[in-house]
Amino acid sequence: MRSSRIPYSFNKKFQDYKKILKTDNLLSMNTNELLSLEYTPSLLDRFLRYVKVWTESDETLADQGKIPSADRERDLADILREELKKLGLQNVQTTAECYTYGFLPATPAFADKPSFCLLAHIDTVDEVTGKDVKPIIWKNYDGKDMELPYGITLKACEDKYLELAAQEKDTVITSDGSTLLGADDKAGVAEIMTALEYFSKHPEVEHRAIEVIFSPDEETGHGMDKVPLNLLKSKYAYTVDGGHKGELETECFNAYKSEITFTGKPKHTGSARPDMVNAVTMASYFIHNLPQNQMPETTDGYQGFFAPMALEADMETAKAVLFLRDFTREGMDKRKKLVDTLAETTALVFGGKAEVHHTRQYLNMKEGLEKSPFVTENLMEAYKKAGIEPEFTPIRGGTDGSRLTEMGIPCPNIFTGGHNFHSRIEWASLSQMALAATILINLCRI
Structure with a gap:
């Protein structure tokens, strides 16, 4: 199931744009042509430099209200701030909470057009280490098994x-x-910076005003907690935080975190019968009775899930953390009710106590984007000018754009060319990264 497509036709101005990009066949660029674009070497250089900077965020500290959750995130923020200044952006700054902001004024032909914002996040997930990343470049990849030095094999x-x-x-x-690797989301960061560099090198290319925000702690779910809305003038935005080429994401999960605390009645195990209640057993029973066909590993597409994320337990107290995901609000209400009922049932079965606390993380951005269809229409046009048909796929997760849309700033998501995120088998396609940068350049000229 995909969103409806909007008809599009090219205009005369696009013929001039093809000449500016110095390619005679922009509408059907193949991989070699993308790898040969003037800005692709710079894009690769940026990406390799950025992934080597350790920016792993800390979900525990973020949940406690610390933004950025890890001071090491500031290292990349500082680098980007200085690079934005060198590219000629205005009002460049990094806030106390580690959001790096910059403004690129419009050229004369676009002076009366509203600005928009481009966003990408600088942190990497803490589930797999991002310290001392050593990227390997595989040119002219031929499909053979990629034997990585640390016992990991990628197979086509x-x-x-x-x-x-x-x-x-x-x-x-x-x-x-x-x-x-860190393509999530340093590929997006590199692509935005490459587009900005392109305009810096080509002052003859007309474009609209662009705001940029590089955010911390997206991976912890707190990426927009301290976003500097006082700096942001744009009424709409785009995140560059997706995957395979062509993906254009306008809908995502509704997301809640559920924390269930079980309280037992500990007693010496030798004389436990009949009144001991083991909180470890209660938590195990609760997790075991969640619908096993509604787990992340057993669902895809538009199917929601229950995801057990953490369990801390001893005989007296056990705390289980679940992520609840569903594309509809009605479905989410049912999931929360099931968690409540199962926790209550567990307490009754064992004679202990159970408390449930649900915390909303983000909402499906579909409703917000439907109120401002031009935001997606412009992006579709930018895709088609790059010779690629948008593919509308639901995000089985969320982005900073989910939160921004909820705040009233509609914000769809653009692919980056990264794959297998949050794992040691993560990889990125350089041609797809170049295509994403091309789309950003297109977008700024619509």
């Missing part, structure tokens, strides 16, 4: 997108297998 036969990269003799970037 097990990854349809990697198989496609092999067919196209793409340039692929991986880590050495001891860490994740």
Whole structure:
């Protein structure tokens, strides 16, 4: 199931744009042409530099209200701030909470057009280490198994997108297998910076005003907690935080975190019968009775799920943390009710106590984007000017754009060319990254 497509036709101005980009066949650029674009080497250089900066965020500290959750996130923020200044952006700054902001004024032809904001996040997930990333470049990838130094093997036969990269003799970037790569979302950061650099090098290219925000702590779910709305003038925005080329994401999960605390009645195990209540057993029973066909590993597409994320337990107290995900509000209400009922039932079965606390994390951005269809229409036009048909896929997760849309700033998501996020088998396609940068350039000129 996909969103409806809006008809599009090219105009005369696009012919001039093709000349500016110095390619005679922009509408059907193949992998070699994308890898040969003037800004692709700079894009690769930026990406390799950025992934080597350790920016792993800390979900525990973020949940306690610390933004940025890890001071190491400031290292990349500082680098980006200085690079934005060198590119000529105005009002460049990094806030106390580690949001890096910059403003690129419009050229004369776009002086009366409203600005928009481009966003990407600088942190990487804390589930897999992002320290000391050592990227490996695989040029003209031919489909052979990628044997990484730390015992990790990437196989094209097990990854349809990697198989496609092999067919196209793409340039692929991986880590050495001891860490994740960090394409989520340093590919997006590099692509935005590359587009800005393009306009800096080509002052003759007309474009609208652009605001940029590089945010911390997206991976902890707190990326927009301290976003500097006082600096942001744009009424709409775009995150660059997606995956495979062509993906254009306008809907995502509704997301809640559920914390269930079980209280038992500990007693010496030798004389436990008949009145001991073991909180460990209660929590295990609760998790076991969640619908097993509604877990992340058993669902896809538009199917929601219950995701057990953490369990801390001893005989007296056990705390289980679940992520609840559903694309509809009605479905989410049912999921929360099921958690409440199962927790209550568990308490009754064992004779202990159970308390449930639900916290909303983000909402589906679909409703907000439907109120401002031009935001997506402009992005569709930018895709088609790059010779690619948008593919509307639901985000089985969320982005900073989810939160921004909820705040009244509609914000769809653009692909980055990264794959297998949050893992040691993460990889990125350089041609897809170049395509994403091209789309950003297009977008700024619509």
